[in-house]
Amino acid sequence: MRVAKVIVDVPVRDTDRPFDYLIPESMRAWIEVGSRVGVPFGHRAVQGFVVGLEPEPAAAGMKLKAIQEVLDVIPPLSEELVELAGWMSRRYACRMITALQVMVPTALKGKAERFISLGTPQPKEPEDLYSGGLFELELEPSGGERAILDFVEKKGEVTSKQLSRQFPDSAPVIKSLLRRGVLQENQSIKDKLQIKTLKAVDLAVTPDEAEAALASFAPKAQRQREVLQFIVEMKEMLPLALKDVLATLQVSAATVKGLADKGYITIEDKEAFRDPYRGRWFKPSDPLPLTAEQQNAYDRIVSVLDAQRHGVFLLHGVTGSGKTEIYLQSIQRCIAQGRQAIVLVPEISLTPQMVERFKGRFGDQVAVMHSRLSGGERYDEWRKIREGRAAVAIGARSAVFAPFAKIGLIIMDEEHETSYKQEESPKYHARDVAVQRAMQHGAAVILGSATPSLESYHAARSQANDEFAPMLLEMKARALGNELPGVQIIDMREELKEGNRSMFSRSLHQAVADRLERKEQTVLLLNRRGYSTFVMCRSCGYVAGCPECDISLTYHQKSNNLRCHYCGYAEPAPSVCPECGSEHIRYFGTGTQRVEEELAKLFPGIRVIRMDVDTTTEKGSHEKLLKQFRDKKADVLLGTQMVAKGLDFPDVTLVGVITADSALNLPDFRAAEKTFQLLTQVAGRAGRHQLPGEVMIQSYTPDHYSIIHASGHDYDSFVREELKHRRNLHYPPYCRLILVTLSHEQLPFLVRMAENMVSVLQGKARQKGWYGSLDRLTSDAFDVLGPVASPVPRIKNRYRFQCMIKWRGTIDAVGLVREAAEQLEDTAQNPKLQISIDVDPQMLM
Numbered sequence: 001m002r003v004a005k006v007i008v009d010v011p012v013r014d015t016d017r018p019f020d021y022l023i024p025e026s027m028r029a030w031i032e033v034g035s036r037v038g039v040p041f042g043h044r045a046v047q048g049f050v051v052g053l054e055p056e057p058a059a060a061g062m063k064l065k066a067i068q069e070v071l072d073v074i075p076p077l078s079e080e081l082v083e084l085a086g087w088m089s090r091r092y093a094c095r096m097i098t099a100l101q102v103m104v105p106t107a108l109k110g111k112a113e114r115f116i117s118l119g120t121p122q123p124k125e126p127e128d129l130y131s132g133g134l135f136e137l138e139l140e141p142s143g144g145e146r147a148i149l150d151f152v153e154k155k156g157e158v159t160s161k162q163l164s165r166q167f168p169d170s171a172p173v174i175k176s177l178l179r180r181g182v183l184q185e186n187q188s189i190k191d192k193l194q195i196k197t198l199k200a201v202d203l204a205v206t207p208d209e210a211e212a213a214l215a216s217f218a219p220k221a222q223r224q225r226e227v228l229q230f231i232v233e234m235k236e237m238l239p240l241a242l243k244d245v246l247a248t249l250q251v252s253a254a255t256v257k258g259l260a261d262k263g264y265i266t267i268e269d270k271e272a273f274r275d276p277y278r279g280r281w282f283k284p285s286d287p288l289p290l291t292a293e294q295q296n297a298y299d300r301i302v303s304v305l306d307a308q309r310h311g312v313f314l315l316h317g318v319t320g321s322g323k324t325e326i327y328l329q330s331i332q333r334c335i336a337q338g339r340q341a342i343v344l345v346p347e348i349s350l351t352p353q354m355v356e357r358f359k360g361r362f363g364d365q366v367a368v369m370h371s372r373l374s375g376g377e378r379y380d381e382w383r384k385i386r387e388g389r390a391a392v393a394i395g396a397r398s399a400v401f402a403p404f405a406k407i408g409l410i411i412m413d414e415e416h417e418t419s420y421k422q423e424e425s426p427k428y429h430a431r432d433v434a435v436q437r438a439m440q441h442g443a444a445v446i447l448g449s450a451t452p453s454l455e456s457y458h459a460a461r462s463q464a465n466d467e468f469a470p471m472l473l474e475m476k477a478r479a480l481g482n483e484l485p486g487v488q489i490i491d492m493r494e495e496l497k498e499g500n501r502s503m504f505s506r507s508l509h510q511a512v513a514d515r516l517e518r519k520e521q522t523v524l525l526l527n528r529r530g531y532s533t534f535v536m537c538r539s540c541g542y543v544a545g546c547p548e549c550d551i552s553l554t555y556h557q558k559s560n561n562l563r564c565h566y567c568g569y570a571e572p573a574p575s576v577c578p579e580c581g582s583e584h585i586r587y588f589g590t591g592t593q594r595v596e597e598e599l600a601k602l603f604p605g606i607r608v609i610r611m612d613v614d615t616t617t618e619k620g621s622h623e624k625l626l627k628q629f630r631d632k633k634a635d636v637l638l639g640t641q642m643v644a645k646g647l648d649f650p651d652v653t654l655v656g657v658i659t660a661d662s663a664l665n666l667p668d669f670r671a672a673e674k675t676f677q678l679l680t681q682v683a684g685r686a687g688r689h690q691l692p693g694e695v696m697i698q699s700y701t702p703d704h705y706s707i708i709h710a711s712g713h714d715y716d717s718f719v720r721e722e723l724k725h726r727r728n729l730h731y732p733p734y735c736r737l738i739l740v741t742l743s744h745e746q747l748p749f750l751v752r753m754a755e756n757m758v759s760v761l762q763g764k765a766r767q768k769g770w771y772g773s774l775d776r777l778t779s780d781a782f783d784v785l786g787p788v789a790s791p792v793p794r795i796k797n798r799y800r801f802q803c804m805i806k807w808r809g810t811i812d813a814v815g816l817v818r819e820a821a822e823q824l825e826d827t828a829q830n831p832k833l834q835i836s837i838d839v840d841p842q843m844l845m
Contacts, residue, residue, distance in 0.1 A: 001023065001028065001031075001053035001054060001055055002022065002023055002028075002054075002055060002056060003020050003021070003022060003023065003053070003054040003055070003056060003057050003064065004020070004021050004022075004023050004031055004035075004037070004050045004052070004053055004054075004067060005018035005019070005020060005050065005051050005052035005053070005054065006018060006019050006020075006021050006037060006039055006048040006049065006050055006051070006067075007019075007048055007049050007051050007096050007097050007100060008039065008041050008046050008047075008048040008097070009046050009047040009048060009097055009101070010041065010046060010097070011095055011097050011098060013095070013822065013825070015097075016095045016096055016097070017096075018051055018052060019039075019041075019048075020054070020057055020058060020062070020064055021037075021039050021048075021064055021065055021066065021067045022064040022065065022066040022067070023053075023066075023067055024066050024067065027067060027070055030070045030073070031050055031053070031067070031070060032050065032053075032075050032079075033050055033051060033052060033053060033075075033079045033082055034049070034050065034075035034076065034077035034078050034079055034081065034082050035049070035050040035070060035071075035072065035075040036048070036049055036050075036070075036071040036072050036075070036076055036077075036104075036108065036110075037049075037050060037067045037068075037069065037070055037071060038067070038068045038069040038070075038071060039065070039067050039068060040065050040068060045068060047071070047109075047110050047111065049077065049082070049097070049100045050075075051082050051085075051086075051096070071110060072108075074386065074387075076104050076108055076386070076403070077100065077103060077104065077403070078403065078405065080437075080440050080441070081103055081401065081403065082100070083440065084099075084103075084401075084433070084436060084437055084440065085099035085100045085103065086099075087436055088426055088428055088433065089426075090814070090815075091428075091432070091814065091839065092425075092426050092427050092428050092814075092837075092839050093814050093817065093818040093821075093837040093839060094425045094426035094427065094428075095425075098425050098426050099426050099428075102398065102401065102422075102426055102428075103401040104382075105375070105378050105379045105382045106375055106378070106379075107375055107376070107378070107379035108379075113159060114159065114160060114185055114186070115157040115158065115159060115185070115186050116152060116157065116158055116159070116160060116163055116174075116178075116183050116184070116185050116186075117152065117156065117157040117158075117183070117184060117186065118149070118152055118153055118182070118183065118184070119181045119182050119183050119184035144167065144170055144173060145173055145176075145177060145182075147167070148163070148167055148170060148173065148174060148177065148183075149177070149182065149183075151163075151166060151167075152183065157186075160185075198241055198242070198243070198269070198270060199241070199242035199243070199267055199268070199269060199270075200239035200240065200241055200242060200267070200268060200269070200270035201231060201238075201239060201240050201241075201242050201245055201256065201265055201266070201267055202238050202239040202240075202265065202266050202268070203231060203232070203235065203238060203264070203265055203266075204260075204263055204264055204265050204266045205263070205264055207232055207235050210228055210231070210232050210264060211232055213228070213264060214228060214229060214232075221258075223251050223255045224255055224258055224259050224262075226249060226251070227245065227249060227251055227255060227256055227259055228259055228264055228265070230245070230248070230249055231245070231265060239268075239270055242256065242267060275377070275380070280359075282355075282356055282359040282360045282363075283356075283360050284360055284361075284363075285357070285360040285361050287325075287328070287329050287332065288322075288325050290322070290325065290326075290329070291322065291475075291477070291479055293317075293321070293474075293475040293476070293477060294321075294322050294325065294326055294475065294479065296473070297313075297315060297317075297326055297473040297475060298326050298329060298330065300313065300471070300473055301313055301326070301330050301444060301446060301473075302330065302333055304444045305330065305333050305334055305337070305408060305409065305444050306333075306337075308337070308339075308408070308442055309442055310438055310439050310441075310442050310443060310444070311444045311445070311471065312435055312438070312444075312445045312447070312469070312470040312471065313444065313445065313446050313447065313470055313471050313472075313473050314415075314447045314449075314452055314456050314457065314460040314470040314471070314472050314473065315446050315447065315448040315449075315473045315475070316449065316450070316452050316457070316472060316473065316474045316475070316715075317448070317450060317474070317475035317476075318450050318475065318476060318477070318478060318484060318684070318713065319450045319478075319484070319680070319681065319683070319684020319685075319688075320478040320479060320480070320482070320484075320648075320684060320688045321450075321475040321476075321477065321478055321479055322475070322478075322479030323413070323448045323475070324354075324357060324413075325479070326446075326448075327343065327411050327413070327446065327448070328357065328358070328361050330409060330411070330444075330446065331343075331358075331361075331362070331392060331409060331411075332361070332362075334408040334409040335362070335365070335391050335392070337408055338406065339406045339407065339408030339409070339443075340390075340391050340392065340393075340402075340404040340405075340406055340407055340408060341391065341392050341393075341407070341408060341409040341410070341411065342392075342393045342399055342400060342402050342404070342407065342409075342410045342411070342434075343358065343392065343393070343394045343395075343399075343411045343413065344395065344396065344397060344399055344400060344410070344411065344412045344413065344420070344430055344434065345394065345395070345396060345413050345414070346396070346397075346413070346414045346417035346419045346420060346645070347396075347417070347419065347641075347642050347645070352622055352623035352626055352627075353626065353647065353648065354394055354413075355368055355394060358392060358394055362391065362392055364389075364390075365390055365391040365392055366390065366391075366392045366393075366394060367381045367382075367384045367385050367389075367390035367392070367393050367394070367402075368381055368393075368394050368395060369381050369382065369393060369394070369395030369396075369398065369399045369402065370395045370396050370399075371396065372619050372620070372622070373619075374619070382402075382403065385402050385403055385404060386403040388405075396419070397419070397420050397421075397422060397430035400430045400433050400434050400437065401433075406441070407437065407438065407441040407443045408441070408443050408444070409443055409444050409445075409446070410434045410437065410438050410443060410444075410445045410446075411445075411446045411448065412430065412431055412434055412445070412446070412447050412448065413448050413449075414448070414449055414645050414681075415431060415447035415448060415449045415452060415453065415456060416449045416451055416452055416453040416456070416677055417645075418674070418842040418843065421840075421841075421842040421843075423843060425836075427836075427837075427838045427839065427841075429840060429842075431447065431456070432840075445470070447470055450680060450681065450684060450715075451676065451677040451680045451681060451715060453673075454673060454719065454722060454723065454726065454732070454733055455732055455733045456470060457472075457719060458723065458733040459733065460472035478688075480688075480689065482687060482688075482689070482690070482692075483687070483692070484683075484684075484687075484713050485655070485683060485684075485686040485687040485692070485693030485694055485695050486693075486694055486695065487683055487695040487696075487697060487710070487711040487712070487713070488507065488694070488695070488696050488697070488711075489697050489699060489702045489707060489708070489711050490505045490507055490508065490696055490697065490698045490699070490702075491699065491700075491702045492505065492698050492699060492700050493700055502598070502602075503590050503594070503595060503598055503658060504598070504602065504658075504698075505696070505698055507696060508656045508696045508698065509602065511654050511656070511694065511696060512599075512603065512636070512654065512656070513603065514654075515635070515653060515654050516603060516606065516635055518653075519632075520651050520652075520653045520654070520691065521629070521632070521634075521635060521636070521637070521649060521651045521652045521653070521654075522635065522636045522637070522652070522653075522654040522655070522656065523636075523637045523638075523639075523643055523647075523649075523652055523654070523655045523656070523682065523685050523686070524595065524636055524637070524638045524639075524655075524656045524657075524658060525639065525640070525641070525643060525644055525655070525656070525657045525658065525678075525682045526590065526591070526592050526595055526638070526639075526640065526657075526658040526659060526662075527640050527641050527659075527662050527663065527678065528590065528591050528592065528640065528659075528662055533552070533554055533588065533590070533591060534552040534553070534554070534555075534588055535552075535553065535555050535562060535573070535574070535585060535586070535587055535588070536585075536586055536588055537577035537579065537580065537582055537584060537585055537586075538582075538584040538585075538586050539577060539580055539582035539584045540577060540579050540580040540582065542577050542578065542579040542580070544562050544574070544578075546564035546566070546567065546569050547569065548564070548567050548569055548794075548795070548796050548797045549564055549566045549567050549569070549792065549794055549795045549796065550792060550793045550794040550795075551564060551565075551566055551792055551795075553569075553571070554591065555573060555587050555591075556593065556614065557593050557594070557597070558593065558614075560572065560573050561573055566792065566795050566796075567795060567796045590658065590659065592610055592612045592638060592639065592640060593610070593614075595638055595658060596608050596610050596638055599636060599638070606635050606636060607633065607634040607635045607636070608634060608635070608636045608638055609625050609628055609629050609634040609636070609637050609638065610638045610639060611625055611626075611637065611638070611639035611640070611642055611643055612639055612640045612642070613640070616642070622642075626647070629649065630649060632651065637649075637652075641678060643682070643685070644678055644681045644682035644685070645681040645682075645684075647685055648685075648688055649685070649688075650688065650689035650690070650691070651691065652685055652686055652687075652688070652693070653686060653687060653691045653692065653693050653694060654686060654693070654694050654695075654696070655682055655683055655685050655686040655693070655694075655695045655696070656695075656696045656698070657679060657682060657695075657696070657697045657698060657699075658698055659698060659699070659700075660675065660679060660697045660698060660699040660707055661675070661699050661700055661701045661704065661707070663675050663678070664701060664704060664706070666845075667791045667844065667845075668843075668844050668845070669726070669729070669731045669844075670842075672704070672705070672706040672722055672725075673706070673722060675704075675706045675707065675710070676706040676707075676709060676710050676718050676722075679697060679706075679707065679710035679711075680710050680713060680715070682695075683695040683697075683710065683713070695711075697710070697711060705718065705721050705722075706718060706722075709721070730774040730775075730783075730806055731806075732840075734774075734808070735774055735781075735806045735807060735808040736806075736807055736808065736813070736839075736840060737804060737805065737806060737807075737840060737841055738804070738805040738807070738813060738814065738817050738837065738838065738839050738840075738841075739802060739803075739804055739805075739837075739838040739841040739844060740757060740802060740803050740804075740805065740817060740821070740835065740836070740837055740838075741790060741800055741801070741802045741835075741836040741838070742754050742757060742787075742800070742801050742802070742833065742834070742835050742836075743795075743798040743799060743800045743801075743833075743834045743836075744798060744799060744830070744832055744833050744834070745797060745798055745799070745832060746799075747799045749830070749833075750799050750800075750801055750833075751787075751801065753801075753824065753828055753833060754786070754787035754801035754802075754803065755787060756824055756827070756828075757787065757803060757820065757821070757824050757835075758784055758786060758787050758803050760820045760823055760824060761784050761803070761805065761816070761817065761820045762784055764816050764819065764820055765782040765784075765816065768811070768816070770782035770807075770811050770813075770816075771783070771784075774806055774808065778809075779808070779809045779810075780808070780809030780810065780811045781806075781807060781808050781809060782805065782806075782807045782811060782813060782816075783805070783806045783807070784803055784804070784805055784806075785803060785804040785805075785806065786801075786802060786803030786804055787801045787802065787803045788801065788802065788803075789801055789802075790802045790845070791844065791845045792845055798834075804844075805817060814837075814839055817837055818837065821835045821837060
């Protein structure tokens, strides 16, 4: 193959296609589909991915530029992942390079840098060359040319920044050397991170020879003798890190180097893997006996695994029904077949508990990938997978791209979670990518949840003729045989009528007090961080808002500032009103910080762990906080939705929901579904072991069907009622959605463009005979709603308008929307106009 088809890392529309490059003969053995290469593009060097190979150029006689360098010995992407990127580009209307880049760790997102190395100038006379290989081109001793050339020769290549830092007063000299060709400047692609190495000590002789030599050491070389004795004793663990030898024996580096000079040991750079769990011990676990329901589900899954064919399962099991044990035993079967498994979790807070369980069962075969690891740790865990040293990958949504070669099983825990949908391009949903990837490998997929998304559940129930339709497996009883906790709904309107203005109802207050007395634990949920949701002046009605977004600022007590949760803007909390000067500034609404303060007032000495975005920014903070709670160093775990799912603590007997209806009034057709899921999930944290559990839900709308059905753990009744509303209003699962959001700094221009967008969409759909309301009885339908201002109409000083496309059938709605967006960009001729296409959106804000 002489020609490579390369997608270049230039994320604009005109470059969203493969470019042909000639493969130099020296590189042909190294380049495959999925290889990362450095190529000339215009007047610069850029990174690219090889997506195809051809024997000859597409047009005979075409003169092609050549690939400059191959960036990896082993391609970072397989042919299967390149094919998956093409599918993502079509399904989610994103650029191919964006889909490829999301599959590799940040460390491999290299960029071109300019490097200076020794040149090869043509000497005027033969005597201008000297035997050492450098140039005697009448160098000027006073100008420091010799020092500069020696520095570059020693380093091999340096950046101009390094050179100017080393020789700050020699800019004219360096320029002169470059002009004369004594130095040359090249472009090269460099990664953000490199493989970590460290100095390692090993024996250069056999252990027996080393032991025999110990007697020959002179008294003054006693320290060297100690070092050699130590290395011989540790022969089973060689090579040893030099820094560990120095620290353990308290010797100098010169002492160890002296042993190397005598030929007893070697000191070499060795690759060091950055293991985030180095030194951690995980309690080993054996498979548990399965209940009848678990066994039935496991047998169905194993029948597909053993046949090594594609199959999708929706594992609908109540909280505590033992879904994790089915995951573990299914993975064990998969590994026994010589295949690999991917486990997806929705929240970083779930990762520590999952890691503990999976490492306890599978040990070092488990690799962990999530955003709280350092860039180097993520890179090394990714390499552990690619090099076949791991059989199981656990992580958040991007772990779906783990570079396994023989995938047998993909598990998606809490499949209903919206965090599986990426909100920036490529706006993929990990569930759909998992199913597509499993199809490529002939693998099984398990979607597990106590509250499945309506789309997944409806597809499983109706068994639609669709490759994404899963088989339904249900488990309606808890694995330990204990009952689901009783749930009490508390009407906060009645509490207010009876004079209770506290955020805690009298019942919840008494229940917390009882748990403190019995030394049991409580989980409290409030899905809103900060201290107060907004700050208002009671004299003039002024509300503190973000100057860059159309949203109120949230008060954070610890830092005493107001913060925008959209753009990050912050300002000090005012003591007087900026508008009228009044001192009647009041804090309205309730956030987790305020609840924490109120608990301390009501229950002196209470120990509270608060888990929200503000307390979990540091690396390892999730794990640390959850361990403290498990070790009973706190009475109450208070948090946002990150405490609602997946957590399993034996002493939690009370779950309290401070405000159940915080999400019900959002402008989102999924508001009722999200409320039901959150309440059911958090209720499942109570009474999971021997102690019985109790749940208290505080609400100002206690009659809402989502709250009533959640209190009865009645998923089926909720689904029946919610599907009626969805069918009447033509929302998923009875159609699919595409959200198109346009943004610009000038509002009049944006409104005009949004109207044009809708007009273009309608016109193109009419031409194809698709356009019309979904009330039509035809199988193919395409309707456009809008344009309207987005629910948050301005973010970061950019105004936002949106339109919603509803469609069903086999029509290529995504292709049509992409075509319309490109046509609008061409006619607008305004680079500041941004058009975002979100296929199957989870967030409508």
